[in-house]
Amino acid sequence: MKIYIKKIYFVFTILLCSLFSCEDFLDVNENPNNPTDSEPEYLLPSSQVVFMTLHHGAYNRTASLWVQQLASSYSQYEEEDTYDVQPSFFSFEVYMTALEDAAMVVQKGVEEEDPNIEGIGRIWQAYMFSVVTDLWGDIPFTDALQGREVIQPKYDEQSEIYPAIIGMIDAGLAKLNEDADSFGSADLIYGGDVQSWVKFANSLKLRMYMRMTNVAPAVAEEGVRSVVGQALITEASENAELAFGTDPQNENPIYQWHADPSRRGDLAASRTIYTLLSQRNDPRLEAYFQRNTPAIPGADADEIIGIPNGLKQNYPAGFSIMNSNLIDDPTRPAPIITAREVYFLRAEAAVRGWSGESAAELYNSGIEAAMNAFGITDESAIANYLARPNVAFPANAGVEAQLNAIWTQKYLALFLQGVEAYSEWRRTGVPAISPARNNITGGEFPLRFLYPQTESERNSNFPGVEQITEPVWWGLNLNN
């Protein structure tokens, strides 16, 4: 029988091959729809845009609600606003998009021996990892992004991830070379400018070392001392930002949330930031929020109203949404690391005695830069503000009061940089805030993001649910 079948095979194969070449007939498995290779010049912009969309979008919103700069006015975000979140609200898509693309940039840079491709890739990837670990704590790091090599990545402890990220930054810095080719316009943040990336890397290190003050004070001190004198972001022109575009698929995420008239009233001024600003007669109150409250009939139309977080219903007096400058400009850049933040970091270093700089000057520069960033450039107005008793740097008070002043101003400066504001609040406990009303955590604060459902479903090395009320490694336990 077998021989017979073989003969048949033979006959038919001949028959078939006389009609088509057999090889050619079956040779249709080249993917006509997508390329199977690419270049760093296309991968880096993908990584930058996707990451900043997440960072300035979904991460920013949840963090801004939890750190009470924004509040949910209608019920659209009332779950987040009452800490009633589920794993399905969160996602690790950052890994498969922005982080994977950056990893590929690094790989291509190494393969093609392009030091600036590799260096910028590493620094950018390190930055993204720092944000992800700040939000989630322990995350897949050493095993992450290995594709088929490690399909069940294990989680690393944040205490080990932090030094490893700093190692990545240093490895990137070591590669940067002003004489070698770099990205051009494909680098949407710095246009491939190597010196800017050096400043970015140092500023990021400063931020990360400072983050460890609670849990590894010696490492923090040594690190801050080593980096505070290096090239840092000191001018607004050096700010790391990503500008969005005018095409609907390129718009600023916050702009998009407000583009639909029916969604315009979803997010309002939180009473917490409102109170801190109005107590200081802060010109930024008007820069951050609008006076009118169009959606609520009968409300006072000429007030800025901050509403309590977690209200779960309409506030009778109405509410204020963000200032039109912030929500009606589709191209408005998303800040990444800015001079104003670096001023406050340096001020803190100075207060702690880790640098020889003047804390008061840096503090004032930080506030001024923050005002400028939101369009307040009237120098006398700024000077008046800086002279207010509850604003002026308490040069004669103790370290604690000075740090409090710096952290409070940093909180006010980091509006719409919810992720960083949230991280700094978790590190410092400043400003003191009260848990949202109607919270479902028994009055405990959310101190981290939940691991996404895809991880618990798909990763056998998933370490188990960490409740949002658990602090991350470097964070204070604000729930004690």
Next chain:
Amino acid sequence: MNRILLICFVLMSALMGEALAQRTVSGKVTSSADGEGLPGVTVQVIGTNTGVVTDLGGNYRIQVPEGSSTLEFSFVGFTSQRINIGNRSVVDVVLREDIQSLEEVVVTAFGIEREKRALGYSVQEVEGENLNRTNESNVINALQGKVAGVNINNTSGTLGGPSYVTIRGASSALGNNQPLFVVDGIPIDNSTYRGPLNVRDGAAPGNAAADINPNDVESINVLKGPTAAALYGSRAANGVIVITTKKGRKDKRLGVDVNSSVSFSRPLRLPKYQNEYAQGYGGAYSIIDESWGPRYGSDALQGVEDWKGETVNITAQPDNIRDFYETGVNYTNSVSLNGGTDVADYRFGYTNVSETGILPNTDLSKHNFTLNAGLKLHEKVSTRASVSYVKTNADNLGVQGQNGSSIPLQFMWLPRSINVSQLRDYRNHEGTQDATGTQRRWINYFENPYFSLYENTFGQNRDRVIGNVTFNYKPVDWLDFTFRAGTDTYSDRRTQKFAVGSDAPYSQGGFYNDQYNVSETTTDFIATLNRDLNEDFNLNVLVGHNMRIRNMENLFLEGRNLIAPGIYNASNALNYPAPVNDLFQKRLVGVYGEAQLSWRDIVFVGATARNDWSSTLPKNDNSFFYPSVNGAVVITDLLNLSGSVVDFGKIRASWAQVGNDADPYLLSTVYERPIIGNFPGTDISFPFAGTPGVTVGDNIGNAELVPEITSSWEIGADVRFLKNRIGIDFTYYYSNTRDQIVNVSIPQSTGFTSYTLNAGEIENKGIELMLNVVPVRTDNFEWNTTFNFNRNRNKVVALAEGLDQIALGGGQVLRPGYPYGTWYQQGWNRTANGDLIINPATGLPAIGGEQKDLGSAQPDFNLGFQNSISYKGFDLSILFDWRQGGKFLSYTNTVYQYAGQTEETLLGREEDLIVEGVILTEGGEVANNIPVSGQRFWKANIFQIEPSLYDASFIKLRELRLGYSLPSAWYGRTPFSNIQLAIIGRNLWIGNTGQPHIDPEVSTYGADNAQNIEYGSIPSTRNLGVNLRFSF
């Protein structure tokens, strides 16, 4: 020359001499059904080897030896008759169709008709008549409850909605689990294409096999196991549904058959709503999308502002949703012409289906033209062609699921005190436009349902041609060459409109066109040899060659921000995010062979083998081979038991393998255009302000794929007793699929979402039992009962190394040791003895802890129970379909609870509840005593898996037909004949369900491997109508 003459003379003399001792008997054999002559009936003189076969007119002439006086008339599908002829020389016989043995001839691979007794595997036939009792237009749904081992979910009340069918359980981890559909020998496409983008999630367009018109179907043969299907190759691992279409009768007269019906549909089941509390929150009235407000009649509801801003008294609206649904109407009209001669036959059919759905402004129409014609070109050469053209057109099918225009989603959040009919005027009139634009909404976040249905329509337009030609050359009567070429080509276009004023991102209007061009071309060249080797042995050998080309092209264009409102054209939008233009090609070459040896028509053994070369496997390793063997023994004939209580008994056994290749382009990782969501805004994508970007694709390709292999065996018996009044057909089967080609979902932390690999092993085992009983059979009255029972046990045996589980969707996973589609998830925190652990901070139980088995979608058993009763001109047919066991996930129910809409949420409104459970303290467990409001209690369940899981059991009155054949005397002088009137009903009743709100058979995922998952589905319908059939 002389010598030849001599031989002739001698032969003639011998014959003449024989004749002296014989006599000639002649006559005509006719069918009791239509009185027509029956060709091919075997007429045998009992006790001799003498036998003849009737001619085309049913006439016969036979020499009966002296001493013999009994003739046996036998024909497949008819009850054999023995007749003592006495001295008669003319014997006319009327053969009666044998209902029991109608399935005696079955259609197996490549449309080859085989005697069922010869098969070593299970094949079950459903005749066209039984298929089409209730004029169901989806041929898959028409099979429900009629075939043991076939599990069919029709997934919602969406017009033309998809049905999902599996045979003997799901065997492929993430690949296709549905059987191959073959029409007149040519495989057709049964895909349900749904695009990858979120915007397309809400629609549920039907599966492609639904284009086969049940009216054109002569019979459906279900080849259940791989043995039956092995010759079809790769895609047959899940079984094959072989559809044979009707052909013309060999009757010179032109026959015309007309079949018309009209039926009406209403929702089979609507949620049981509460009608005691109004819109509001925390017992207070407010304009909110929940019903936790004050009790009706209380002062808090008098003279308050409603959503329109008018001051009114808020009252209960118990029928607000019921009244929203309309009565759907379905007209199905079918006419066919047929006729033929000895050398040619033809049948032309036209069917028109025109229906409206239960959702306002939804409709579907279908035109189906079919021509099937055969021609005998020459004594040895014949040809046949069949072609169908099917045009499906729907202006609006309605959408479901999480889509903003999904009515079920809107209703989950619709307060009980809102009168939906007040929304009928769905536009704001000039001068009163509010912030939401031109749409008149009752609340900001939800569309007006009438706006959704009248403005945001989802239409479908499919043009399809299915056709094949067959040439047959039969040089000698034992050898046959057949060449067949066929194609299934269609273009399926879906059009979704979003009017200005829709939800983001379509507040300025938008649309998408999603088009699929699919073609599948198959050729087969088959040679068959059928020879009696000697008196006892017959050999049947088949060899064949098969080529298949499959192309699928998807064109997707979305436009946003219309320039001129109301014009949904690509030239009229400002933006076009992420167009898709993808082509998928796949080719396959196979050679196959089959040999069947039979001994005295009592013992049968057979073997098949096939080798395929596939374009989708690695080039150097793209060939795979798979064999099968089967055998059957007719015990009753072997042991000569005929005439005893047992009329027929057969045992059978088979073993088979079927290989399966991969989908195209899985061998390498690709780069794609980046897209990232920004809820509730638009997706952010590239080019980004002029800068191009690409991202590493989500799936990791694998250049070392090997084909997946399904191995299966089955044993079975077919026994009939008491003059065929009782028939039992029993099968036990086992199948195991290994090296499954899956895109395994992997954690995103790997940098990807899936990885293509050969992973895992799934086994299915089970029993099928068909029981057919004729409790009563008289001349006027016959009662026929059929049970189709199936119990399948499914288990995931293993997955790839390092992989604990694979996510399927909706929380279902594949996990070794558990059935396919198990919800292996965190559940309620419980103590060791099962008490709920209550969180002292909230007074509520919490989801957490270890993941565990919360149940699976697999039913314990399926039972179809059909009764048909005929009495004089009346016929009554009732089919119950019972599915027992398994779970289904309904987020709809828990959203309704969250929003306080359904009747169970009346609990805990006036007085707080104390959830039964314990609180863990340092001193041990203490009974919970913390009161919580009903509102908080019912809100805790939303989107949680364990509280959303319900028993998936149901019993449905699937089909009902009460027909009456008008006595021909009433219209004997007219040209009409066979006039039948009937009342027809489908899904008239449902019972035995685990919750009162939702039909557990619906599945929002449609024809997807993740079944029994429901979120925002359009209710299934109950249909009742009348049917008229006549011929002339």
